[in-house]
Amino acid sequence: MATPSKKSDQVNEMVFKLTGIDRVEVIQNNQCAFKCAKPNFNWKDELSKKEYTISGLCQTCQNKMFGRK
Numbered sequence: 638m639a640t641p642s643k644k645s646d647q648v649n650e651m652v653f654k655l656t657g658i659d660r661v662e663v664i665q666n667n668q669c670a671f672k673c674a675k676p677n678f679n680w681k682d683e684l685s686k687k688e689y690t691i692s693g694l695c696q697t698c699q700n701k702m703f704g705r706k
Contacts, residue, residue, distance in 0.1 A: 639664050642690045660693050669695040681705075 641664040644652075652660050658670050669676035670693030677697040680686040685696055694702060 638667060639690055641665065641693075642687075658693070663693040664690060669693065669698055671695075671698045673698055 641661045644660070649660055652658065656670075660670065663670045667676075667678065673695060675697075676695040678689075678695055680689070680696055681700075685699055688694065688699055689696075692699075692702075699705070
């Protein structure tokens, strides 16, 4: 289980209001915030792994979001 990065309650609340996604819950439950069919948790590098603790995006969704292959 990954540990979500520390964010203020206000930030977590804002993310939830904007997206309907509970960032902390998604990360603690090893899910992808984009609810993709097959989350990919084979991290490309340490930065990608850290990004998951911030955004809750799996590697495949990070690649799509940030334009990486």
